[in-house]
Amino acid sequence: MRHERISIVGLGAMGSALASALLEAGREVTVWNRTPGKAGELVARGAREASSVEEAIGAGGLTVACLLDDASVREALGPALRKPAGGTLVNLTSGSVRQARELAGWLGGYGVRFLAGGIMAVPPTVGTEGSFILYSGARDLFDRVAPVLGPIGRPHWVGEDPGLAALYDMAALSGMYGMGAGADHAVALVHAEGGDVETFKREVLRPWMEQMLPITVAGADVSESVPDEYNPAMQATGLETILSASAEAGVPADLAGHLRSSLWRMQRAVTAG
Numbered sequence: 001m002r003h004e005r006i007s008i009v010g011l012g013a014m015g016s017a018l019a020s021a022l023l024e025a026g027r028e029v030t031v032w033n034r035t036p037g038k039a040g041e042l043v044a045r046g047a048r049e050a051s052s053v054e055e056a057i058g059a060g061g062l063t064v065a066c067l068l069d070d071a072s073v074r075e076a077l078g079p080a081l082r083k084p085a086g087g088t089l090v091n092l093t094s095g096s097v098r099q100a101r102e103l104a105g106w107l108g109g110y111g112v113r114f115l116a117g118g119i120m121a122v123p124p125t126v127g128t129e130g131s132f133i134l135y136s137g138a139r140d141l142f143d144r145v146a147p148v149l150g151p152i153g154r155p156h157w158v159g160e161d162p163g164l165a166a167l168y169d170m171a172a173l174s175g176m177y178g179m180g181a182g183a184d185h186a187v188a189l190v191h192a193e194g195g196d197v198e199t200f201k202r203e204v205l206r207p208w209m210e211q212m213l214p215i216t217v218a219g220a221d222v223s224e225s226v227p228d229e230y231n232p233a234m235q236a237t238g239l240e241t242i243l244s245a246s247a248e249a250g251v252p253a254d255l256a257g258h259l260r261s262s263l264w265r266m267q268r269a270v271t272a273g
């Protein structure tokens with residue numbers, strides 16, 4: 001099973017990293033990219049370059065698509081699907097829940113078995129410890145694919161609904177961007193008031209964020225309620241202080257949106273008693 005041939009469709013930063021990790025693990029890899037000239041290094045390391053997407057799909061027991069977006073997947077694969085040949089496609093292109101469900105239906109119409117995926121890594125961390133790949137779709141297919149694609153990141157199945165991998169991927173990215181917005185705001189504040197940004201990042205921001213990460217994730221909630229131990233009145237006052245300190249420092253208001261949404265949550269909790 002592990003030696004099933006794999007075709008990678010798309011050699012952008014991520015597709016190239018996926019192909020590289022698979023070659024590193026000794027897998028038999030065929031690659032294709034819309035714009036030629038991106039396969040040189042991979043070919044030198046043992047990959048085979050297909051001259052068309054049809055050839056790539058035909059070469060592999062398993063095809064992995066990693067393209068820009070849902071539209072590019074349909075554009076790239078569409079012509080090749082006019083000759084229904086079955087096969088298996090794992091789509092590691094980011095997209096929405098609806099797009100993943102519709103893609104599953106579209107491919108199913110051609111007899112293609114389909115797993116949707118979400119890559120929880122960036123190109124330099126593909127296949128490294130801690131990286132993982134979300135998959136959704138038929139469990140038996142996941143069980144077949146997981147050992148084959150193990151080298152690109154720990155396989156993690158999230159359910160039969162093909163939209164689930166996209167859902168968790170997008171939601172997790174939203175968490176990451178929120179964290180990034182907070183870090184950008186923190187650095188802007190330190191910079192605006194003449195602090196040493198690099199020292200602050202190393203000695204304060206990182207250890208603080210590491211300490212608070214588990215509590216932050218555990219405390220994320222869709223309800224209006226805030227646990228008593230959070231003391232929403234105190235939190236609201238603290239958030240107002242950070243917002244006024246930001247205004248005093250002239251830090252752009254758009255960097256503080258995450259503070260306002262936290263403040264509103266605390267204020268609603270105070271109002272609700």
Ligand SMILES: NC(=O)c1ccc[n+]([C@@H]2O[C@H](COP(=O)([O-])OP(=O)(O)OC[C@H]3O[C@@H](n4cnc5c(N)ncnc54)[C@H](OP(=O)(O)O)[C@@H]3O)[C@@H](O)[C@H]2O)c1
Nearest residue numbers: 010011012013014015034035067068072076093094119122
């Ligand atoms: N990079 C990351 O950190 C990261 C992390 C997690 C997930 N992802 C996801 O991985 C996917 C690929 O990302 P990337 O970083 O590799 O992007 P990228 O470097 O911009 O590469 C995009 C790839 O899509 C191809 N492409 C675009 N439109 C196409 C079309 N109409 N037909 C055929 N091929 C087309 C490009 O081919 P050409 O060379 O011909 O333009 C290229 O191979 C995205 O969905 C992204 O969200 C990326």
